[in-house]
Amino acid sequence: MNGFSLSRWFGIIGKEFIQLKRDRLTFGMIIGVPVMQLLLFGFAINADPKNLPAAVLSADNSPYARTFIRAMENSGYFRGVVQVAREDEAEDLIAHGQVQFVVNIPENFSRLLVRGEQPQILVEADATDPSATNNAIGALQVLAATALARDLAGPLGAASPSPAPIDLRVHRRYNPEGISAYNIVPGLLGTILTMTMILMTGLAVTRERERGTFENLLATPALPIEVLTGKIVPYIMIGLIQVGLIFLASQFVFNVPMKGNPVVLFFVVLIFIAANLTLGITFSSIARNQLQAMQMTFFFFLPSILLSGFMFPYRGMPEWAQWLASILPLTHFLVLVRGIMLKGNELHELWPQIWPILAFMLVVILLGLRFYKRTLD
Amino acid sequence: MNAGTEFAIDVRGLNKHFGPKHVVRDFSLQVRAGEIYGFLGPNGSGKTTSIRMICGLLTPDPGSGSGTCLGYDVLRETAAIKREVGYMTQRFSLWEDLTIRENLNFVARMYGMKHRREAVDGALERLGLQSRANQLSGALSGGWKQRLSLAACLLHQPRLLLLDEPTAGVDPKARRDFWEEIHALAADGLSVLVSTHYMDEAERCHRLAYIAYGKLLATGTAAEVVSSQKLHTYAVTGPNLAYLSTALRALPGVGQVTPFGNTLHVTGQDDSLLRDALAACASDAAYRVEPIESTLEDVFISLMAGATDNFVEQ
Structure with a gap:
């Protein structure tokens, strides 16, 4: 009697399409997410980062040293190789993350080289993200063997010893053993906070709207600032509990070093939480229901996790993607957390990464105020 | 209330557009203090919007009229209005995942009440819900939800009650009890504006207004409204x-x-x-x-048929 009815079945399919068409945001997500993933995975993400900033501290201004530096640039792995004169200058650059490598060429480099005594070149690599440096270090090793081949040909050919003319020593700073957990665990702090802070606050406000209780809240003398901040505070606490858990795990389970000041870390975490909460609130004032708030969160979370340097090296991406990533708070937060935990950065050194988060927050607050409605109109 | 104000609500010429839709057109309403005022009209006629404008939840279109609610300017003094008005929304709008006591306690806090415990206990006692105070309000039946909503509106001792279709989906016995309570409150001096679809409820009001498609079509006592239409x-x-x-x-x-x-x-x-x-x-x-x-219902159906639906027109 009641068998499978094709016309009934098509009716259900038709209704589903009509509803999909009405829900613009979902429809946008269906198109937008694949496009975004294609762009990010296809063009932006590069597991073999090139054009890494490097500094050279050269005590030997010989043609050989210059040849080596030029060969570094030509390899494609290094970019804008800057010459620094003093050791503390080089130290500053690497500590602040402005360069990924410092190449030290010793005083007697050319003399030893010509004598065939395998002069040492010390390469300091910022190994907070091991995956970002490994390939470049590999390339350096090849350079050490080949870069000076032409210079050492002819009468000096004899000076070219068979293993390599240069003894390349690599010093992986901040993470000598190249342990991925050192990079991932502090990074998780940022991604988990991003996800929960935006989602929880987004849902908290849209839930009130969806259930009609928001109208009740608005009819009371409660001020918008009371409602908003009052709804946020519990989630700040949740965020701090998450931070505490991850931090404890990083110390006692993964043995990630904590070189910096925990108070500084706490301060930076608070700023980051605040930035994400403002975004969550803004999403919730745009979204009409909980589903939309969730979709918006996801749409923000995806580039955050892919572009920020959490999953793939930030410097491996083309410039446009780096520029895009530098808008995202997570990008800066990752540098901050790794800087504090692994490098022991102090607050004054962190400002270049803090102000972009504050700027992001300010813009989002201004947007949110435009959308937040005191009344229901 | 400002000295000498006779009206609990006195608004004139309010308009409200939502985008291109003219939802409320030149809305004027005078509700005397201590009066139960019925607010009638078909679905989508602008009743809820009008009520929201009166209690400061919606801002009327600028430059289109003015008015007072309890002597406060509806355009500028919405904060003062909210403190002295109890607004019961059409849909149950208390928190279903809070218990009855938690809901009342929260509302009392929102109004900054001093003797919160006593007020909440008193309200629970009047409701007869002391024994179920720790039950989630979402588990209540429609009739109880409505009583709880009313109790929550009355908690801060407002001088004006705005009730938006308070008895929708409530059984006849609960409706009768509800109206008895409204009359008792009015006798104590509370002014009440209540929107409804039920004719028997309309007849329980001291005076009525009929609104259709954003326009006020008739006002007066039930008898006046009936006789004014000469049906x-x-x-x-x-x-x-x-x-x-x-x-x-x-x-x-x-x-x-x-x-x-x-x-x-x-x-x-x-x-x-x-x-x-x-x-x-x-x-x-x-x-x-x-x-x-002629009954009120005859009059209202006649009024409704005579009014043009401006949403369909546009």
Whole structure:
């Protein structure tokens, strides 16, 4: 009697399409997410980062040293190789993350080289993200063997010893053993906070709207600032509990070093939480229901996790993607957390990464105020 | 209330657009202090929007009128209005995942009440819900939810109650109890504006206003509203009323033909045309035709039919 009815079945399919068409945001997500993933995975993400900033501290201004530096640039792995004169200058650059490598060429480099005594070149690599440096270090090793081949040909050919003319020593700073957990665990702090802070606050406000209780809240003398901040505070606490858990795990389970000041870390975490909460609130004032708030969160979370340097090296991406990533708070937060935990950065050194988060927050607050409605109109 | 203010609500010429939709048009309303004022109109006629404008939840279109609620300016003093008005939304809008006591306690806090515990205990006692105070409010039946909502609105001792279709989906007994309470509150000096679809409820109000498609069409006591429309109504009994009603509707002068069980109420504004129509169709001895008093419902249906739906027009 009641068998499978094709016309009934098509009716259900038709209704589903009509509803999909009405829900613009979902429809946008269906198109937008694949496009975004294609762009990010296809063009932006590069597991073999090139054009890494490097500094050279050269005590030997010989043609050989210059040849080596030029060969570094030509390899494609290094970019804008800057010459620094003093050791503390080089130290500053690497500590602040402005360069990924410092190449030290010793005083007697050319003399030893010509004598065939395998002069040492010390390469300091910022190994907070091991995956970002490994390939470049590999390339350096090849350079050490080949870069000076032409210079050492002819009468000096004899000076070219068979293993390599240069003894390349690599010093992986901040993470000598190249342990991925050192990079991932502090990074998780940022991604988990991003996800929960935006989602929880987004849902908290849209839930009130969806259930009609928001109208009740608005009819009371409660001020918008009371409602908003009052709804946020519990989630700040949740965020701090998450931070505490991850931090404890990083110390006692993964043995990630904590070189910096925990108070500084706490301060930076608070700023980051605040930035994400403002975004969550803004999403919730745009979204009409909980589903939309969730979709918006996801749409923000995806580039955050892919572009920020959490999953793939930030410097491996083309410039446009780096520029895009530098808008995202997570990008800066990752540098901050790794800087504090692994490098022991102090607050004054962190400002270049803090102000972009504050700027992001300010813009989002201004947007949110435009959308937040005191009344229901 | 400012000294000498006679009206709990006195608004004139309020307008509200939502995008291109003119939802409320030149809305004026005077509700005297201590009065139960019924607010009627079909669905989507702008009742909820009007109520929200009165209690400061919505801002009327700028430059389109003004008014006071409890002596406070509805455009500028919304904060003061919110403190002294109890607004019960159409939909249950307390938190279903809070218990009854938690809900009342929260509302009391929102109004910054000093003796919160006593107020909440008092409200629970009046409701007769002390024993269920720790139950989630989402688990309550429709009637109890409505009583809880009313109790929550009254907690801060407002001087004006705005009730938006408070009895929708509530059984007759609960409705009667509810109205008894409203009358008791009004007797204590509370002013009440209540929107409703039920005619029996409209008749329980001291005065009425009828709004349709954003326009106020009639105001006054129930008797005044009925007589102002100058309607004539006849009750017809006899065989085959369904056929008779189709025939009558086609004739001039016949406004509404409404079946009431075994009788047909025939309503029109021109008595002589109406008599002619009845004579043409129901002259058979099998039919009994007698003039009756027009009811509020006859009047409202007539009003509704006469009003143009500006949403369809545009």
